[in-house]
Amino acid sequence: MAESKTPIVEIRQVSKVFQLQDQTIHALSDANLSIRKGEFVCLIGASGCGKSTLLRIIAGFEAPSAGKALMWGRPIGGPEPTRGMVFQDYALFPWLSVRDNIGFGPQSRGLPRSVVRETVDKFIELVGLSKFANAYPHQLSGGMKQRVAIARVLANDAEVVLMDEPFGALDAMTRERLQDELLDIWQRTGLTVVFVTHSIEEAIFLSNRVVVMTPGPGRIESDNALQLARPRDVSSPAFNDIRRVLGAKLHSHHGKKAA
Template sequence: MADTATPIIEIKGVSKVFQLQDQTINALSDAHLSINKGEFICLIGASGCGKSTLLRIMAGFDQPSSGEALMWGKPIAGPDPSRGMVFQDYALFPWLSVRDNIGFGPASRGLGGAEVKQIVDKFIDLVGLAKFANAYPHQLSGGMKQRVAIARVLANDAELVLMDEPFGALDAMTRERLQDELLEIWERTKLTVVFVTHAVEEAILLANRVVVMTPGPGRIESDNALDLPRPRDVASPEFNAIRRVLSTKLHSHHGKKAA
């Protein structure tokens, strides 16, 4: 880890071009973003604006076509346990129990059985799944599966958690509960979180900075620091004033994609 004066993530002039059969897709164009350790960043924008592409570049799954993606000042060359990804579809191993899913990363790194057990116990408790430690993914609700996915990333010693619409497939009540739990985990662990969402309300509820992206080729339209006390009240005048500003920024680009 570098000193705390260095941003944990720097995106410097990153563009990403994909070839899809005979089509050239400009997914990202000249994106710049700096993220400090311990921040909770939400990326919002319309479908196809490059949010997930930017997240995958931070994870090391994709490389920029041009520009630089750095972690602690060093190029992100590929996936690494320090950067954990949480997907909307959970991506759990169906043949492994909750305990073994969470312990998979530490065990793969060659840690001893007692140490793996200690790590797993810690994160099972953190996400409130001690009673389901021996259950399998097919026996869990969607919300429980997502908690396992989060615990698995944390148990793998991640410093940065990248979340691609992780609550998008959940019902409203489960989504609200997991939003609260994620904030509690973030505040307790001092992790850095980058969270992709379509929902302006979710972004304001969770983030201390909301980054608005334009339709493809994705550019960062604005980077908005939120100075709202926590816990946040979605019905408050202050919350709704921010919602109006961000919604205006988000929707002002609709219909301009071809420009």
Template sequence: MAEASIPIIQINRVFKQFRLQEQTIHALSDASLAIAKGEFVCLIGASGCGKSTLLRIMAGFEQPSAGHALMWDKSIEGPDPSRGMVFQDYALFPWLSVRDNIGFGPSSRGLGRGEVKDTVDKFIELVGLQKFATAYPHQLSGGMKQRVAIARVLANDAELVLMDEPFGALDAMTRERLQDELLDIWQRTKLTVVFVTHSIEEAIFLADRVVVMTPGPGRIESDNQLDLPRPRDVASPEFNAIRRVLGAKLHSHHAKKAA
């Protein structure tokens, strides 16, 4: 059992460089961040600011060029079921049904058939897809596919869910409904969520903390704790006051980069 005082994720002075043809791309520069168990943290910033790169380092898909990425004070060396990733394009197996997509991780971990069934039943119910358990991804709407993707991560016993603009391709009404559903799942499961978005409004609606990143090479510009009570009203004066503050921080970086 990890001590309560140890963050679930620590990013300590992380730099990340890529070689692209003959150029060196500096994606992250001296980025540091600590996330406590159970927090919902949103990362916002301009395109190319390193948000997704930072998420992939947390997932173990990328290694830092310098600095350290830790989970429970241990170096993140590669992907692990305890850190689940949800992508904008769903990344479901098209040849598997909803039930089999969700059960893929538990089956791969060697759970018995009965235990896999109980796990799948639990998470199909959690995301409200009982009537679509035997359907295939091509038979589902975008919102349903994203619910399957979330359930698949949770069924794999993830402690940390990393979400890379998961609702970016959805229509506004579906997006709002899934935001509400994600918050309900988060509050019921006590998961830790790190969520990348371009939308300031989405970040304020969802997060305990909103981390603003500078344009590339990405640095942590500010870490903003939100004290808004839940459920949050996007039309309230308090909500819009925070939106103006965060918008000013983002736009000041755009202006500096353009100058």
């Protein structure tokens, strides 16, 4: 099949330049990245290295200044439901219930009411929020809000889920629980996930591949495939060997000024 040989997402020699008043910001320089369907890829790097910019280009929120961003071999021309974004601040509609937040995408696409209800029920159950279906965002914990945000993306038929430090604002215990839940969802659905994080440990725990980015301007320094069996133990020697290697790659560039 052609699709299986074509990367679901491909970034070819992508550069991104922003003009900020009289200053030119080189956010990305000559980035190349190929992601196959079903992979879980983490992007790590210091602030200002272009992680979020790269994610926004894949989402279609930003256009490359040079190079190509492709999905299934076709240029990404703007946002689409097939590429769903999950933000750190949840970005839920405060006036809608959990059920209506999750059903917003399918309803906007004009699907029959019965299909919307069935879709919402499926994903509310998947993220374990059936008892909170009629609650509003202000009645939920941070972890619950993030689960709603993930379910909303999945209900909108996303093939690729783009996550920009989604657990960064959560306490350690909630973060660990949601990491486990995200892995469970990923393994059950076959989704493709691109996940931005500052945490080397989080990247190794979650992903198949860890892409290390360096600042000034943002470049992909290395693309590291992980051979660790799952479930992963953060205290194991193998896990910590990888953490040391990736840490050395990441911190060797700290002398450079972040953009």
